[in-house]
Amino acid sequence: MKRDSxxxxxxxxxxxxxxxxGPVRSDVMARAANTNPVVIRRTMAGLKQAGFxxxxxxxxxxxxxNCDLDKVTLRDIYLAxxxxxxxxxxxxxxxxxxxxxxxxxxxxxxTFDEAEALILERFGGVTLAQLAADIRGNHKHxxxxxxx
Amino acid sequence: MKRDSxxxxxxxxxxxxxxxxGPVRSDVMARAANTNPVVIRRTMAGLKQAGFxxxxxxxxxxxxxNCDLDKVTLRDIYLAxxxxxxxxxxxxxxxxxxxxxxxxxxxxxxTFDEAEALILERFGGVTLAQLAADIRGNHKHxxxxxxx
DNA sequence: TTTCACGTAACATATGAAGTTACATGAAAC
DNA sequence: GTTTCATGTAACTTCATATGTTACGTGAAA
Numbered sequence: 001m002k003r004d005s006x007x008x009x010x011x012x013x014x015x016x017x018x019x020x021x022g023p024v025r026s027d028v029m030a031r032a033a034n035t036n037p038v039v040i041r042r043t044m045a046g047l048k049q050a051g052f053x054x055x056x057x058x059x060x061x062x063x064x065x066n067c068d069l070d071k072v073t074l075r076d077i078y079l080a081x082x083x084x085x086x087x088x089x090x091x092x093x094x095x096x097x098x099x100x101x102x103x104x105x106x107x108x109x110x111t112f113d114e115a116e117a118l119i120l121e122r123f124g125g126v127t128l129a130q131l132a133a134d135i136r137g138n139h140k141h142x143x144x145x146x147x148x
Numbered sequence: 149m150k151r152d153s154x155x156x157x158x159x160x161x162x163x164x165x166x167x168x169x170g171p172v173r174s175d176v177m178a179r180a181a182n183t184n185p186v187v188i189r190r191t192m193a194g195l196k197q198a199g200f201x202x203x204x205x206x207x208x209x210x211x212x213x214n215c216d217l218d219k220v221t222l223r224d225i226y227l228a229x230x231x232x233x234x235x236x237x238x239x240x241x242x243x244x245x246x247x248x249x250x251x252x253x254x255x256x257x258x259t260f261d262e263a264e265a266l267i268l269e270r271f272g273g274v275t276l277a278q279l280a281a282d283i284r285g286n287h288k289h290x291x292x293x294x295x296x
Numbered sequence: 297t298t299t300c301a302c303g304t305a306a307c308a309t310a311t312g313a314a315g316t317t318a319c320a321t322g323a324a325a326c
Numbered sequence: 327g328t329t330t331c332a333t334g335t336a337a338c339t340t341c342a343t344a345t346g347t348t349a350c351g352t353g354a355a356a
């Protein structure tokens with residue numbers, strides 16, 4: 001499959017919206033993200049439904065943040081996107097009759113579950129405000145975000 | 149993309165080969181794995197090159213194990229498969245000029261790197277022999293393989 | 297009423313795993 | 327040595343999914 005970059009894209013445009021210069025149109029975001037306005041709107045739909053952003057039609061319309069950057073984590077954004085698949089690998093058959101395959105599934109599945117849990121935990125530990133601060137210059141904090 | 153199940157498949161057939169009843173043909177493995185002989189041969193090619201299995205043509209031919217199950221880990225098998233992509237998500241652009249996107253990439257990339265490292269570490273901690281033992285009945289060990 | 301921007305369906309494109317067909321290669325059986 | 331068998335591999339096709347695009351409906355401001 002193609003690598004899923006929706007989270008990357010949506011974080012990018014969200015943080016661009018963070019500096020409060022009025023509503024941002026889909027086509028402007030699309031240009032910044034080097035993609036298509038429809039792709040932006042489609043991707044933002046989940047965030048809107050989750051209440052993280054709002055949008056207005058017509059003249060002067062566009063997208064605005066509708067949340068406290070301190071209270072929203074990458075995990076929240078990920079969930080709002082519909083929890084897209086994290087791992088590119090999986091078990092061949094989910095409920096096999098074969099004992100051998102069941103054992104393989106247990107071993108692999110355990111590792112896959114741990115990896116997914118780790119990702120969600122890390123996502124949950126980063127707020128949009130932290131990312132915004134990171135952008136404003138203090139990149140040194142980045143290194144020990146989770147090591148502290 | 150379709151979920152990659154090559155590791156799952158190849159472990160399945162490898163462990164079936166573990167009980168020493170002579171060479172196993174691709175079509176037999178394919179039937180067991182509910183797939184196609186060519187897919188099996190294609191997938192096994194890397195394992196053969198890595199020396200974990202050998203194959204013979206002609207009458208009485210087929211595939212046999214060529215390694216010590218105690219010495220080969222899931223990580224070795226994964227690498228022999230050509231280290232297929234582990235994560236379904238990635239950064240939209242790998243080397244963006246935009247500072248905002250750079251910050252997003254750092255945050256996401258760090259998490260992705262950790263997740264991949266975790267998976268490889270877990271894979272490295274499980275030998276084929278352990279899986280084979282697991283199949284032979286002592287499923288209780290499974291739970292605390294890594295918690296011990 | 298016109299213009300603008302979102303909302304969304306429908307379709308096109310791209311990527312990569314998996315499935316399939318066809319045939320060459322080499323080894324054992326006869 | 328010829329036949330049979332199994333791998334090795336190229337060259338498709340199929341399938342799933344993210345992404346890109348076109349077209350048009352909807353509602354709000356000018």
